[in-house]
Amino acid sequence: MNKIKRALGIIWLLLAPAVIYFLVDRAILHIDPAGKKDINNPVIWVIIIGIFTPIAIGLVIFGWYAFRGAYDHLPTKSDELDT
């Protein structure tokens, strides 16, 4: 199981930039000052990409931790979380 956990870490690492690329790509496609839908509104896209970027960075870190075996053993006592 630990091997699978580590191998999947690479997928989480790659997934995060792919999500941001997808969002930026869709934003460029849909932003339209003349449009009336939410999807055409640049402010919404700025908010969404702005909030998703740190989440994607979190996913990269999660993938990196998984790849490096940080989830091979989950802590059972709070002392283990202080490291």
Added chain:
Amino acid sequence: MNETASNSFNIRKVIAASSVGTMIEWYDFYIFGMLSTTISAQFFPKGNPTAALLSTLAIFAAGFIVRPFGALVFGRLGDIIGRKYTFLLTLILMGGSTFLIGCVPSYESIGIAAPLLVLLLRLLQGLALGGEYGGAATYVAEHAPANKRGYYTSWIQTTATLGLFVALGVILLVKSNMPDARFNAEWGGWRYPFWISILLVGISIYIRLKMKESPMFSKLKAEGNTSVNPIKESFRHKGNFKMVLLALFGAVMGQGVIWYTGQFYAQNFLETKCFIGFEQSRTIMLWAIAFATPFFVFWGWLSDKIGRKWIMLMGMLLAIVTYRPIFNTFLKETNVVEWQKNNSVQPGVPKIVEDAIKSDRLVTTTTRVTLSNGSSFTEIKTDTAFSNPGQPAHQPHSTYKDKHLSPGTYWKFVALVFLLIVYVTMVYGPIAAFLVEMFPTKIRYTSMSLPYHIGNGVFGGLVPFIGLLLTTSFPADPLVGLWYPIGIAALCLLIGTIYLTNKIDKNVDD
């Protein structure tokens, strides 16, 4: 009274005080969204770009940015000064903001100050909501015995759905007791749900003031072991931060989308895709919520026996497998062409309106049609009457709205929405105990609040927007919007299955 009975009475008081306050906070947060059409008309007039920008910020920033920020601000406070006073503060902030939204004069009366004030108050609401849940869940969990932590905290989990239930009920009650014009007037009935909040919050503050601080936090404080910098300890210590990330990507992210899809996307789908009338779409939700709410407590109780992980992941799996068939049934069963094939039709008196377009006329015929099985709908047929008789004729265009379901279909829809909410109860019922057990007492409030509000506020809150994005990109499939919650839930299911443990942490007193 013996000690066991006294403890049992105390924990019931703790649960009641925490749950009522949290339920009221959810009520306060929801009524703004549910009355958004009226609020837009009063505060954010169309055609004014500044008001439109403020409206966008009020709707999106409150959920996406301010909620997680509130989790950090109040989580930190709760880990430093204590749970009791922090979630008392969030309650006062939420209740005060909600009441004041109901007191802001309209744009017509005070101009741009109106949307600015509403935006400010809405952001305060988001901030308060971000701080409330973590406090209430932590407070109850830290009072609960190890073998009943899931059961007791599941009462807190009912509050988000009960808040929705009360908000739906109050708005329906006010709206049904006055004509639309009075409800939507500047100082009309739409303000009552906001004013009612101050009364509810007052009662809840009184109850919460009588409560004592959490015993675990009190012990930590007495020993001088509280955290000096909870944010740093939560997110800069790798050992804890990796658990924050695991909580977010392995549990809360999937929970957020299922929670939002079951409760809000479903209602919106019934209204805007199936065109079911206002009253029926709301009562379907009310019945389904009423029947499904006890399951929060059931799954919480069961999680104490068999662990939290598999109940939550099973809820995600069921949602992934059944979302498309359920929503497809909603569409199929509201197809009026099929209704008319199987039932005898009694058309009402048509109302005809003609608009001149150059030399031609646009004829709009509105007819209320009743069918033999008890269902009915309004058909709006538009046709062009050409002034030139030689112009080739074309098929008139028909749209249908205000559909009224037959009793059989109505209860079938209640059952299907009930199923959607049962999935919500599976992922949401055990999650407070699950999160509490992941983190140590001294940074628990901060560590569990942030992933919770990113999962619910951001991943859950994006369900309608990403749904719209997908619908715009792939217009041929009316159910394409469901791929977002399905995809996120599937990713979360995979991460949760592989990385999470099902072990219940008996000792959270460390």
